[in-house]
Amino acid sequence: MTPDLLEEGSKRREAYLAKQAASQTAGTSGGQSASYGRVVSAADEVDVVHGGILYVDDITVSFDGFRALNKLTLNIAVGELRCIIGPNGAGKTTMMDVITGKTKPDSGRAFFGSNIDLLRLRESEIASRGVGRKFQKPTVFEQLSVFENLELALKMDRRVRASLMHKLTSADFDRIAEMLKLIHLRDSGSRTAGDLSHGQKQWLEIGMLLMQDPKLLLLDEPVAGMTDEETERTAELFLSLEGSHSLVVVEHDMKFIGELVNGGQREKKKIVTVLHEGSVLAEGALADVQANERVVEVYLGR
């Protein structure tokens, strides 16, 4: 790494920690954030000392000879909001599958922070380490109520015995209520999730993701099927998460990408990554990427 990058990384990290500390002190009795300076050593706690939340290195995945990912390398910094675009079949969903443990790659490495090897863990372990994923198709528990959907996503012991004995505390209630408000489903808590509209389901899924309090959010086409207004509100929500969370957004909707890139903390230049045939075709500011000849060629054809 160059000194420049190192410096930038450490700046980002500081900003991230500061923001996290701020958000934590708001809800707790304080003192819990005092340890942010220590080197994280617990094996299941993500270590972001080096400023990166996700390192994907030289990943190759092939299905029956077809290379879905071809030596893909991608690094996401702490607190970053990264947009990933690419034509159909570029490998976006497969990339998410690899990161979340659904697909094991043929070669390469993937680390969460600098200490958690994603390729050694199962989906549920990766999720509880702090990687949240939203599917392309909204996936909620159709026959449970909206409230129960969020309750299941609530951060807590995920083991069988714990959930047999579990009872909601008033703090849990408050947290779910806040989330309902945030995702604009305040009055729909007792509705069956299957009855929600498509856009509402998308929101509910985002809400469930946030209930897990993930450090990294992977969002696969989060605004597909949303109205313009809903899309705008989603962009706002994501921008408000920026900094305290790291986000990777895969999207086709260039208008939405534009909103994400140009909104929020303007002082930072947001990077957009273009995937093509399983590897990174271009990476940089949105305007640069859009001007890139090869990108134009891929998108528009010769």
Place this chain on the structure above:
Amino acid sequence: MNTTTLPSSPIASIAPPVPSLLTLRGKVVVAAVLAILVVIIPVLNVMVPATSAFHMSDYAVSLLGKIMCYAICALAMDLIWGYTGILSLGHGLFFALGGYAMGMYLMRQIGRDGVYHSDLPDFMVFLDWKTAPWTWAGSESFIFQMILVVAVPGLLAFIFGYFAFRSRIKGVYFSIITQALTFAAMLLFFRNETGFGGNNGFTDFKRILGIPTATSSMRVTLCVLTGLVLLGFYLMSKAIIASKYGRVLQAIRDAEGRVLFTGYNTLWYKLSIWTLSAMMCGVAGALYVPQVGIINPGEMSPAASIEIAIWTAVGGRATLIGPIIGAFFVTGAKSWFTVAFPEYWLYFLGALFIAVTLFLPQGIVGLVRKLAAKGGVK
């Protein structure tokens, strides 16, 4: 189980009321069922003279006991299929294993009263065996065999389930493999060398815990015991479904991928409910054998297992009362048909399979609810 500490903040109102395990009405119903089981049935059978219109015949008592055993199976099936979305076509195997564990004890209880007046069960004498095989080691002990009743189905389910769920076998694949499992077990038990009586299985039981089985009072006792076990399992299932664990199960049914990515290791959830369900079937089998007086490998046939699924479907999946109603309805219909129109029973059963899947996905309970809702609108 009541959550009394609802927060006072106004937003708490968005939360659905946390259901307590039993409402007042529920408590009354449970008390009534208890009363019927423990008081009315024995009185009607033993005390009321046979000439009275209110007399409950021995046949009726053992039929009721038998159907309640089936209802336990249907309830177990509901937990794994209705709530967790995993259709097992091998639950008959667990039922039969429980039955065989009980049957072994009952065979030992025959003592020297068998045809050959030997210490060994008759079929072993017939096969010219000098000693019982190792599988019969603890069969003289009631306690030991009762442990086997739950342990054998439970262990088999655990091992099978662990490998199946770990490699993410699901949906129809899982169903077909469970069917193959029970089919293989049936072939195994058909063999005389397996040591469980071959295709005749176990029969001609004489007594249980030293008490003759062919008496009225024994029949009533077993029937009442079955009823109590059914009630107990029902309440246990209710508690399970009401817990967060139960909601995770339903979430697995709706979208297992989401549950995984929410951080739950679904393997242990599925495995625990699968094993519990198998053990419930084992208990049902153990209660069934002394009441019916026979256990043979036919109980492991794929058809027997698939019938359990149809009880659950007919009554109504993902409701706890549904499977019990379904078991009563289907086996009741079977008892009637096989006497009145034996030719038509398979037509009826087949049509029932088709009708329920096509027109009544929620079963009888769903139909009643729909009708009630319609009546309410009017």
Place this chain on the structure above:
Amino acid sequence: MLRRITLYGLLLFAWLFAVSTASALSPESAKAIAVGDNDDRIKALSAALVTPDDNLSNLVEALLADTAKVAGDQVLIVTDGKAVIAATGAEAPLPAVVEDVVNNNRMRQALEGAKAAFGLFSDSVRVRNNAITELRESADESKLPLIDRALAKETDASLKAKLEQLRAAMLIASSDKQKRLDAIVALTASAQPSVKSLLQERMKAGVETDPEVRAALTTAIKTVEDRLAWGERLGVVFTGLSLGSILFLVALGLAITYGLMGVINMAHGELLMIGAYATYLVQNVFRKFMPGAFDYYIIAAIPLSFLAAALVGAILERTVIRWLYGRPLETLLATWGISLMLIQLVRTFFGAQNVPVENPSWLSGGVQVLPNLTLPFNRIAIIFFAFFVLAGVSLLISKTRLGLFVRGVTQNRSMAACMGVNTAKIDTYAFALGAGIAGLAGCALSQVGNVGPDLGQGYIVDSFMVVVLGGVGQLAGTVYAGLGLGVLNKFLEGWTGAVLAKIIVLVFIVVFIQRRPQGIFALKGRSAEA
């Protein structure tokens, strides 16, 4: 029965032909054979057999048929109230008093052996062959002169070799050690299961005591076993192939309905049954109205069993399965219900008993490849039929318009619909095709097994295993899995017995699915996950 009659006929012919030859059977020896202590009678019979002639042959026949009578010193053969002097064959007046000859079992056996020996001198190669085979069962030294005579006369090379062997089999019990050793050497050249048991018989404790001969026996047994092993192995491969081709024929229909369309059809076995019953009906029609063409009923039965099952399949698809697409577990239950109804329907119309389906004559019998390996024609035909059907189906799927539509609809339903394909119709056709292939399989099954209402039940677990093992959406996988499972099953049966073999195969599949949940030829990737 027929063979017997020809045998007698030929014997009679031989007798007529040879009537002029010098008579060797003296009246004394005829009497010695007919009357006296059993040991002496057998001795006399053996002695007479050294110079066999037609009179002796007739006497043996008569003794066996209880038509030989004794009157004073004469042995007479009495048929239809006429008497013939056994020793000369000349007619004689029937005396007033004749004695019956009583033969116990031992005597009868000796007579049967003698009777067989006469076959050795028949003009027909087949009769001679049969006689050798029969004599092999009762080989003892007493018939040695007979064999020697036959050997001297024999012209057919293969029969000569067989006679040599027969001679050896007789000599092996000789009291002369060198003769025994020679016999063992001669027998080593054989590949007959009976020779093996003969050699093993000699190895039993107390039968052969000479260590040198025992050592020779041991090596001989091993050599013969090695030779026999080939036949056994080939037999296993063949029965395995046969079972495999049946399994894969059964599973091929499933590969279309389940593999391509994703429909779990638990009534698939009953579609087999319908095919088999259609064959049964066609057979009955031919027998009744066209008995002359009975041998060709199968040619009419093949298309008709296809059509019958396809029709039932189309009706099922239109009435039930159509409404359950995308709900595999429900489909499973509903089709199970259908299977129950179909079984009961057949029971109502045809009864619960199995019905007889006869092979056409050109499918019965078999070809003998090795002494201990005969391949039945009906099984050979099924193997070819299976590959023929496979070729037809793959052509249909890959080359025709219907196949194109089926592939299109199964891969992307909405896209196919957009392009003007009537998807509902294609579903029905595809399902009917799968059902029809099941009907063909049922027609094939009717030629090798019982036809009854439960016919399908026995195959459903197996055939689903084949599809699961082969991988969904794969015709090639189905073929390999079907053949593989068939051969594996038969190999295991060889050393564990049928039931355990089946259990082991099922366990193997369960374990295999653990390792490769998508089957042997799985499609990997995102599409497979959905």
